Amino acid sequence: xxxxxxxxxxxxxxxxxxxxxxxxxxxxxxxxxxxxxxxxxxxxxxxxxxxxxxxxxxxxxxxxxxxxxxxxxxxxxxxxxxxxxxxxxxxxxxxxxxxxxxxxxxxxxxxxxxxxxxxxxxxxxxxxxxxxxxxxxxxxxxxxxxxxxxxxxxxxxxxxxxxxxxxxxxxxxxxxxxxxxxxxxxxxxxxxxxxxxxxxxxxxxxxxxxxxxxxxxxxxxxxxxxxxxxxxxxxxxxxxxxxxxxxxxxxxxxxxxxxxxxxxxxxxxxxxxxx
Amino acid sequence: xxxxxxxxxxxxxxxxxxxxxxxxxxxxxxxxxxxxxxxxxxxxxxxxxxxxxxxxxxxxxxxxxxxxxxxxxxxxxxxxxxxxxxxxxxxxxxxxxxxxxxxxxxxxxxxxxxxxxxxxxxxxxxxxxxxxxxxxxxxxxxxxxxxxxxxxxxxxxxxxxxxxxxxxxxxxxxxxxxxxxxxxxxxxxxxxxxxxxxxxxxxxxxxxxxxxxxxxxxxxxxxxxxxxxxxxxxxxxxxxxxxxxxxxxxxxxxxxxxxxxxxxxxxxxxxxxxxxxxxxxxxxxxxxxxxxxxxxxxxxxxxxxxxxxxxxxxxxxxxxxxxxxxxxxxxxxxxxxxxxxxxxxxxxxxxxxxxxxxx
Ligand SMILES: Nc1ncnc2c1ncn2[C@@H]1O[C@H](COP(=O)(O)OP(=O)(O)OP(=O)(O)O)[C@@H](O)[C@H]1O
Ligand SMILES: [Mg+2]
Numbered sequence: 001x002x003x004x005x006x007x008x009x010x011x012x013x014x015x016x017x018x019x020x021x022x023x024x025x026x027x028x029x030x031x032x033x034x035x036x037x038x039x040x041x042x043x044x045x046x047x048x049x050x051x052x053x054x055x056x057x058x059x060x061x062x063x064x065x066x067x068x069x070x071x072x073x074x075x076x077x078x079x080x081x082x083x084x085x086x087x088x089x090x091x092x093x094x095x096x097x098x099x100x101x102x103x104x105x106x107x108x109x110x111x112x113x114x115x116x117x118x119x120x121x122x123x124x125x126x127x128x129x130x131x132x133x134x135x136x137x138x139x140x141x142x143x144x145x146x147x148x149x150x151x152x153x154x155x156x157x158x159x160x161x162x163x164x165x166x167x168x169x170x171x172x173x174x175x176x177x178x179x180x181x182x183x184x185x186x187x188x189x190x191x192x193x194x195x196x197x198x199x200x201x202x203x204x205x206x207x208x209x210x211x212x213x214x215x216x217x218x219x220x221x222x223x224x225x226x227x228x229x230x231x232x233x234x235x236x237x238x239x240x241x242x243x244x245x246x247x248x249x250x251x252x253x254x255x256x257x258x259x260x261x262x263x264x265x266x267x268x269x270x271x272x273x274x275x
Numbered sequence: 276x277x278x279x280x281x282x283x284x285x286x287x288x289x290x291x292x293x294x295x296x297x298x299x300x301x302x303x304x305x306x307x308x309x310x311x312x313x314x315x316x317x318x319x320x321x322x323x324x325x326x327x328x329x330x331x332x333x334x335x336x337x338x339x340x341x342x343x344x345x346x347x348x349x350x351x352x353x354x355x356x357x358x359x360x361x362x363x364x365x366x367x368x369x370x371x372x373x374x375x376x377x378x379x380x381x382x383x384x385x386x387x388x389x390x391x392x393x394x395x396x397x398x399x400x401x402x403x404x405x406x407x408x409x410x411x412x413x414x415x416x417x418x419x420x421x422x423x424x425x426x427x428x429x430x431x432x433x434x435x436x437x438x439x440x441x442x443x444x445x446x447x448x449x450x451x452x453x454x455x456x457x458x459x460x461x462x463x464x465x466x467x468x469x470x471x472x473x474x475x476x477x478x479x480x481x482x483x484x485x486x487x488x489x490x491x492x493x494x495x496x497x498x499x500x501x502x503x504x505x506x507x508x509x510x511x512x513x514x515x516x517x518x519x520x521x522x523x524x525x526x527x528x529x530x531x532x533x534x535x536x537x538x539x540x541x542x543x544x545x546x547x548x549x550x551x552x553x554x555x556x557x558x559x560x561x562x563x564x565x566x567x568x569x570x571x572x573x574x575x576x577x578x579x580x581x582x583x584x585x586x587x588x589x590x591x592x593x594x595x596x597x598x599x600x601x602x603x604x605x606x607x608x609x610x611x612x613x614x615x616x617x618x619x620x621x622x623x624x625x626x627x628x629x630x631x632x633x634x
Binding site for chain 1: 306328329330349350351353355359360363364365366367376377380381424428581
């Protein structure tokens, strides 16, 4: 087999896998455009007979999606902002100082990463209810989520800071800057890409979060779209087209962001994020 | 050069945890002096320089700059400028912003900092590069920016940490001259770290040789060359390196007998008894290839290296001797040679301690 043929075979395999992987996404979009009877047709149609764009408008108003989407955005933005604010400083310290305590801290940070949300939620719920945080449930979710996303963020951003040579900051110190000044004028701008990319990943993660929101937020007016989608799907659901329209509205923005920024995201994760 | 002391280190110690990196270092640098810090890798040159800059805190002793004790003063208040081996240019700033960084920190008016940058750019030949980013510069140009960033500050002292080691040989020789003439023009005080003893010999007024965190010897370049106070300094200063052989004082106490090789004259004014063993240091350029029979060192040529202007003859045996011979030699491998040396050029060191013997 020549090299060219082998490449072709590999491309075919890759396309096949991609198709398999992306099929649910495709099915979501197709179903969201079908009529109520089309969805139960056998054999199923792989393209809708006539696209019912009205599904989208119908779901948006009938399910009150504006409020759900808004809550998702509030929770995701809050989590991202808080994680970035606290995590950047933490990652910097963990990158620049080396001693036994730092190693212990790093170990604990990684340890947190291992614990699943469904296990954490009970102690978090009890703790939050005792300090009265459940009265502001969205804030409570933001805090809980920040704790969960923090390790991931810190580990990524720490690697970014480690790729910024310490000598640059030392040069700034000798040039007349303070320790904090050197951080803001040298380390931070040079780590900007890595921080941005990590923040975007955190945003996406928080945007789709379900477990904490479901457990902590009781009032539907404060729930995010992930919980809203779930309550849409009762045991006797037959409105699959509308549910898929809901899901499509929910994920399309975040998907678009990812597609637009994927080059930068991949580059930011793999390179030292310098420049 | 005035007599005023610009930098003073008194019994300075530096520990990294259990590791003793600087041991009782004493050093006085006068205003306007160009001091070279040399020594093998890991001897503490960078540590000493970084302590001067305030990037490391010394564990004990006193460090003064311009008469003020600086032990606990942060780098930004020491008013020294440093040129790093990696240059440490700020990658996200253009050349001009790199140059004016220190002035912007002092909130100097824009017109003033730009004028200063133009002036420095003219001195360092960077006029056409001011709008570029560091990644768009060659190694030599980056080096100049690093220099410019130091010059613009008019600091109390310049600290250089092997600033030329990333340049090619020709550029290194050129920059050597340029840095030295810049130093003279600015009337600056400079401390220059290098592991290249030729750089130190050609540039410095005062050389400090370090080894394992200790200052082995300091003095004017030729002083170190003429009278190395230890075997280590003898071997470190001068190129090609000094030959060392074990030598026994002969019965007549006029010559030193070197096993398997012959003899060399014993320098005067040294109190040594017959039969005592010492280490003799013979510089390659002081060994002469002599004709005919007679006293001296008798050896066979192992191989010859030509550099063009000179040739190095290396003799057989352990230890092989290196002989520096001006011009081209016709000697061939296996040819017998007789080497002679003047008594005043024989350096003697204690066999155990390595200390210099005699004057
Ligand atoms: N932060 C540190 N922690 C522990 N030991 C260190 C630290 N920095 C330097 N050292 C040790 O101190 C010694 C002196 O280091 P230094 O960097 O001053 O050497 P140097 O003379 O500049 O060598 P080179 O010519 O290779 O640059 C070395 O043995 C080094 O391992
Ligand atoms: Mg060094």
